[in-house]
Amino acid sequence: MPELPEVETVRRGIESRVVGRKILDVEVGRERSVRRVGKEAVVHGLTGTTMVAARRRGKYILCDLDSGDAVMIHLRMSGRVLVEPTGTQRPAHTHVVLQLAPRDGLHEEMWFVDPRTFGEVVVYDPRLEAEVLPELAKLGPDPISDRFDGGVLAERLAGRRGAIKPLLLNQHVVAGVGNIYADEVLHRVGLRWSRTVDTLSRKKIDKLAFAIREILAEAIESGGSTLQDTQYVDVEGNVGSFQENHRVYGREGLGCLTCGKTSIRRVMVAGRSTAYCPRCQR
């Protein structure tokens, strides 16, 4: 579900609503959500600590604790983070609850909610990051947090072959682009999902890198994309609005908003549904 813009929106919410508040108590209702290090490590690692920072690398949220430990939260397909007043009815699939020290007299909890349980919460010693979270070291550049331009992208694509879309989804190439934004980016630069990297000029790669930054930044500005199922909401429960700007994703059969002459088509590529305009994208 959530891609870089949604994850960044959640990170900002954690930064403003959770960072700086002591964690008084921790409940883990589902072992699977903390499978990487186990329930004990999460409960003991968080209880009594205070988050001092909330960072992000691609789709990974990384929070620093005043104990020196760190917390990694990955939402995968259906994870959500919510901050709600203590005592509020918790939704189904609320797997981890952090009781926060009251702020301005308000008692609140942070919930990790995740129906499909692909997501996870990990508490770890940052000195052991390479062993606990080996995937972090393999991530490509973050198009928002890191220096990212055509030169960087060309470097990441060097030596790789095949269709462009699966490469944009590869987190080792670029960290944070997912299925919606890959389709939107490719449409903006007029590239079809099937174009192979070896046919891309350096100038086109510059445009591609620029469009990645541009679209992700615009989406962050809009608070991310919330689809019909309203699965994605920020920590306050607000929906995003970037779906109103989608030009291909979820628009199968509708007229292309750019050329106005062809209808958007949808095919399966590398197991992911892929929307494109056959006229605008070559």
Add this chain to the structure above:
DNA sequence: AAACAAACCTGTGCGC
């Protein structure tokens, strides 16, 4: 090595 399918889960929407 790369391309693809399956796996991990639950919920929803659709056709019959």
Add this chain to the structure above:
DNA sequence: TGCGCACAGGTTTGTT
């Protein structure tokens, strides 16, 4: 109304 199937924002693992 009910049932079975396809599919969903991600990522890893195993197989050709």
